Amino acid sequence: MRIIDKQLQMVDDDWEIADEDADLSAHADVIVSAAHWQKERDALSTRAGRLGLKIGGDTPLEGIAPDLDRFALVALEFSKFSDGRCFSQARLLREKYGYGGELRAVGDVVRDTIDFMRRCGIDSFALRPDKDAEDALRAFKELSVRYQTAVDGAVPVYRQRR
C-alpha cells in the first residue's frame, strides 16, 4: 500500500486490506474487518505476519477494545471525506483506549482533511488513488498555529501567549 507515513514521507509498505475470502497466506501484513476478526480470530491470531483491523465510523469501540493489543495497526475507513466520525474514533482510540499502534486513514482520504486527521491521532494516510501525494503533503504546512490541543499535543495558542 502506498501511504504517507508518520514522518510525512511517501512510502510503500506491506500492509494489505484483505477480503474475508482472500488467501491470507499470500500476504505478510493484513488488515481485516472487525467481522472477519470476530469470525476467525483463532486462525488470524496464529498466522505469521502482522495483523491490522479495519473499522468504520459506526464500529462500536467497546466491542474491539479488549483485542486492541493484537493489532499493530487500526485502519479507520472514511466512507466519504465529509464523514467526520472517524476523527472522534481516532481520538477515542488514542485517549480513551490508549491504543499505541499505527492508526491509518483509508477510504476517501484527501488533502483537505488529512491535517486534522493527524491532529486527532491518525499517523498514516492511504490517499485516494487519484490524488497527488506531493500536493497532499502541502496540507501539513498550511496552518502553523493551533487554538486547541488534541492528540497531536499541539501547544495551543493560549499557552504560547504566556
Next chain:
Amino acid sequence: MYRYDHFDQIIVNERVQQFRDQTRRFLAGELTDDEFRPLRLRNGLYIQRYAPMLRVAVPYGLLRSDQMRMLAYIARRYDRNYGHFSTRQNIQYNWPRLEDVPDILAHLASVQMHSIQTSGNCVRNITADHLAGVATDEIEDPRPYCEIMRQWSTFHPEFNWLPRKFKIGVSGALADRAAVQWHDIGLYLVRNDQGEVGFKVLVGGGMGRMPMVAVVIREFLEKKYLFSYLEAILRIYNLEGRRDNIHRARIKVLVKSLGAEKFREKVEAEWLRTRDRLILDEKEVERVKAFFTPPAYDRSAVDDKTLERHIAADPAFATWVKRNTRAHRVSGYRVAFVSLKPPGVAPGDITSEQLDAVADMADRYSFGQVRSTHDQNLLFADVHQAHLYALWNDLKRHNLATPNIGTLTDMICCPGLDFCSLANASSISIAKQINDRFTDLDYLYDLGEIQLKMSGCMNACGHHHAGHIGILGVDKDGVEFYQIQLGGSPGNDAAEGERIGPSLGKGEVATAIARILDVFVEQRDGDELFVDCVRRIGIEPFKARVYAGVESKKVRAYAHN
C-alpha cells in the same frame, strides 16, 4: 472589544492562503464541485441563485469602525454597494465573484475579520446578547466566553465534519435576547445557590423541518469545565448523529430519538472521563476579559440637561428616543438602535454609504464600536445622552432612524427567493407588502411589541417558528403560498408558533395580518402583549377572522398546500 494578537493574525492570514489555493485548485479542475463545495462553505461561500454569496463572520455581533469601513469598501469594490445583516449577526454579500473571494478575505484579514466557519457542517459563528456588557439585567458579560469559544471552535480538528451545522448561542442576562433556546447548544450564565457563576447548558434547539426548543441537560456547569462539556456533547453528536438524511442530521433529532435523559447520560459519562484534561485556562480567561472592560464613561453624563430639552422641543426625536433607545447600566448613557428596517428596504440590508456613515457615527458617539443584532439591526452600545440628538440627526440623514424597533415592521426576514437558491417563495416582497400596509406608526406603537419573523422556506433562516407572528413561504406547483403561525417566541418563554390554517396566496398576507391584529385589539386585556394574548385566547379567534369569507372549497384547496 477583542483585538487579535500575533497568533490570531497568523491564523486568519494562513486561512486566506489556504482558501486561495483551494480556489485555484478548483478553477484548475483539481477539485470537483463536490469536493470544493464543503471547502468553500467553510469559508462562508455559497453559490446562490444568481451569483456566489459570501457570509462574513461578525463574532457575537461586535464590530469596530475600521471594520465597518472595510465592509463598506468590499461592498463597493466587489459587490453592488450593499450588504445584508443576517440572523447570526453576520453580514452577507450577494454578488461577489468567486475569483475575487480570496482577495476579499485578504482585505478582511487586514482588519481582523474572516469568514471562517460561517457555513458548513461545523461550529458556526457564536451569537450572543446584543446588549452584553451594558444590559441592566446582566449576571455576567458573556463576550469573553464567546471569544474564547470562537478560538476553541476555529479549526477544531475533531469537529470540522459534523453531521450538520452547529450553532451556539450565549446570554449572560436575565432576559434572553439571543434566542438561546433555539440553538444546538444554548448557554446561559447563571448564579447558583453558593453565589458562583457558571453555565446552564441546553441542547437540541433548532428550527427548520423539525423545530425544537432546546432542553436543559445541565443546570449548572462550573466554568472551568466549559470546553470538556462542549466537547463531550459534540463528540456524542459527531459519532451518533444521523448522516443518512440531511433533514434528520441536526443534534435535535439525536436528542429527540435518544431522549434527553439518555443523551445526557452519554454526555456526562464522556465528560467525566475527560473533564480534568481540558480545564478552561484561567489566565487566558483573564487575558480575554481585559478586552471587555468598560470604556471611559463620562461620570457626569447624567448631569446633562440637553437631552430633556431636545425631547421636549422635538416630538420626532422624542419618539425615536422612546422607540429606538434602551436603558444602559451607566446613568447618562443609552443604547441606540440603528434601524435597518425602513419602509421599502429589505430587512437587514445596508448600503456601503450607510456602512461608512455608521462607522463615522461609531467613532463620534460610541467609542468606535457598533454591534449587529440577531434581529437584523445595528446598535451603538454606549451613547452619552448629550449626543443622542446629534446621533439621531446623523441617522436620519442616512435613513437609519426609522422609529420602529420592537414593532411589527421591525421584522426578521430571510433573503428568500430573490437571492437564495434554497427558497421556495419570496420573503422580501412580503416584507414590503406589510410595510406598505402598516404605515401608521401610532397604530404600531399602540400594538406594542410584536416580533414578526418570516422565512422563504422550511430552513427557517428567518426564524418564523419563533415569531409572535411567523410567516413561512411555500411553493405549490410553482406558485408561492404563505403559512401563518402565531404564538412563537425566541425568548425565555421560547416556543414554536402554531399554524393557524391553510396557506394563503401572495396577495393576501398583509390582509391576514391586519385581521389578526384586529382580533388582538378587540381581545386585548389592557396593555397585554400580543403574544400573551395569543397564548391566553388560543389561535381559534384569529383563525376564524383570517379565513372568514373564504369559501370552504377554497380552504380545502389551500389545505393541500
